[in-house]
Structure formats: structure tokens, C-alpha cells
Amino acid sequence: MRDPLRPFVPQYHGMVTRGEQCYMRLEDLLSGLRRPVIMDCKMGLRTYQEEELAKALNKATFRSDMYQKMVKMDPSALSAEEHAQRGVTKWRYLQWRDTTSSTSTLGFRIEGIMMADGSVQRDFKKILTSAKVTEAFLYFTKSQLDILKAYHTRLLALSDALTNSSFFRTHEVIGSSLLFVHEHSSKASVWMIDFGKTTPVHDTIKLRHNIPWTEGSREDGYLIGLTSLITSLSQAISVASCQEEDSSGEGQSIT
Incomplete structure (x- = not known):
């Protein structure tokens, strides 16, 4: 049976082999776009699996690269022991990333934006409120109402598809x-x-995706993030509409 999520994922075009490695061939989502504008939003209330938590507790492997990333952003977040060993576990790093971004507050975070000129912005890690996400959407779309509305319509359709998807109910995302x-x-x-x-x-488990995670529940909070995105987009549409009306009014008064 065709899952309702099919129109929302890249098409699968089989496997290809390169040397000793096999890869999936997927649809190029940027095909035909000469100057694409792109935004990546990491979804859910957490970005680590429960298995990673168990592994970190049973057999900790300390990563110096992740320690350096934490030092660069917020050295005070590290304990004296972590500073002494100059390393943190992957789970510790991912948990810290989640709690210091909108992942833990809104159920998603903006990973990065690439504008039409190829410039990339990644300074979104400290965005914690819906109002700041709205500002990011206005920046990303340059307040173009047709684009904002198209995104809003697409997310509403995705929300319906997720609700009716048997795959979604039975998978931790x-x-x-x-x-x-x-x-x-x-x-x-x-x-x-x-x-x-x-x-x-x-x-025996049917995930809801719209409740907070507790250890062992396998809940990911994906729908919490999607609802937050839809809310921020609605706010961005309201702001852009007001801007357009103000601009139109100024033009009429000049004439």
C-alpha cells in the first residue's frame, strides 16, 4: 500500500556501486534550479537515539573534537572532569546541542541557510523562541508572501500525511x-x-510523536517541531502581509 508520506521524500532510483561501496541513488531535489535557496531544519526534541544513551552509560568513548566544539561555544557548560580529560561522549555532546538550541524548546532547530548567491549562514544555534524563528523565515524568503504561503501549505499537507502514515506511527525518527x-x-x-x-x-508500540520523550518511550517529538514550524510560518506570513500593505499604501500616497 502506498504510504501518504511518499510525495514528501526523494524518489528512490535503485543502488549503485562505487568500488567496494554500495549507495542508494535518490532524486536530486535541486534539479532544474539555477539559484536555489535552501534551509535545513533538524526535527524532533532530541537528535540522539536511546541506544546511544545506553552505549555512553555502559562504555563511554570520549571525543576530543566534540569537546573542542563545546569549548568554542560555551566552555562553562563543561564540567571540571570533562576539561581535565579534554573529551566528551557523543551522547553528552548531542544532548548539550539539543538543550542549548530550539530543539528542546520548539522541537526543531535551523541547521543552516544557503541564499541564492551561495552564501551560507549557520549562526542559528542560539535561536530559542518562535519569534526568532519567524525572523529567520523572513530572512530566508526575503519576506516574499507567495513563497511563505507555499511553504505553509506544504507543511499543512505534510502534517496530514504524517497523521495518516502507518510508517510514521511505527518508526522512531x-x-x-x-x-x-x-x-x-x-x-x-x-x-x-x-x-x-x-x-x-x-x-506493540504506536508512537504519537507529539509528546515529550522519557527514557524507554522512543518518542521523538517530531510533530511538536512541525507544529512549531507551522506557527512560525503563520506569524511570518502576517508580518510579510503587513509589510506588503504598508508598501502598497506608500505607493498610493505618492501617486
Whole structure:
């Protein structure tokens, strides 16, 4: 049976082999776009799997690279012991990233934005409120109402598809992203990508995706993030509409 999520993921075109490695061939979501504008939103209330938590507790492996990333952003977040060993576990780093971004407050975080000129902005890690996300959407779309409305419509359709998807009910979706793509002259769209940490749950479990995670529940909070995104987009549409009305009014008064 065709799952309702099918229109929201890249098409699968089989496997290809390069040397000793096999890869999936997927649809190019940027095909035909000359100057695409792209935003990556990491979805859910957490970006680590429960298995990673168990592994960190049973057999800790300390990562110096992740320690350095934490030192660069907030050295006070590290304990004296972590400073002494100059390393943190992957789970500790991912948990810290989640709690210091909108992942833990809104159920998603903006990973980065690439504008039409190729410039990339990644300074969104400290965005914690819906109002700041609204500002990011206005920046990303340059307050273009048609693009904002197209994204809003697409997310509402995705919400319906997720609600009716048997795949979604039976899979824990961790570390997956929503890819927002538009071009000045073409329709905007949103795609679900990055399923490397998407895993099936036991037959007796039916995930809700709209409640906070507790250890052992396998809940990911994906729908909490999607609802937050839709709310911020609605606010961005209101702001852009007011800006357009003000601009139109100024033009009429000049004439």
C-alpha cells in the first residue's frame, strides 16, 4: 500500500556501486534550479537515539573534537572532569546541542541557510523562541508572501500525511531534517530527508510523536517541531502581509 508520506521524500532510483561501496541513488531535489535557496531544519526534541544513551552509560568513548566544539561555544557548560580529560561522549555532546538550541524548546532547530548567491549562514544555534524563528523565515524568503504561503501549505499537507502514515506511527525518527527549497521564479517545496537514524519500534508500540520523550518511550517529538514550524510560518506570513500593505499604501500616497 502506498504510504501518504511518499510525495514528501526523494524518489528512490535503485543502488549503485562505487568500488567496494554500495549507495542508494535518490532524486536530486535541486534539479532544474539555477539559484536555489535552501534551509535545513533538524526535527524532533532530541537528535540522539536511546541506544546511544545506553552505549555512553555502559562504555563511554570520549571525543576530543566534540569537546573542542563545546569549548568554542560555551566552555562553562563543561564540567571540571570533562576539561581535565579534554573529551566528551557523543551522547553528552548531542544532548548539550539539543538543550542549548530550539530543539528542546520548539522541537526543531535551523541547521543552516544557503541564499541564492551561495552564501551560507549557520549562526542559528542560539535561536530559542518562535519569534526568532519567524525572523529567520523572513530572512530566508526575503519576506516574499507567495513563497511563505507555499511553504505553509506544504507543511499543512505534510502534517496530514504524517497523521495518516502507518510508517510514521511505527518508526522512531531521529536526526531527520526538513529541507526547504525555493527559487525566486519557482514554487517552494519541503522534503523529508536524512533517515540514517530512523528505526522501527516493537509491534506493540504506536508512537504519537507529539509528546515529550522519557527514557524507554522512543518518542521523538517530531510533530511538536512541525507544529512549531507551522506557527512560525503563520506569524511570518502576517508580518510579510503587513509589510506588503504598508508598501502598497506608500505607493498610493505618492501617486
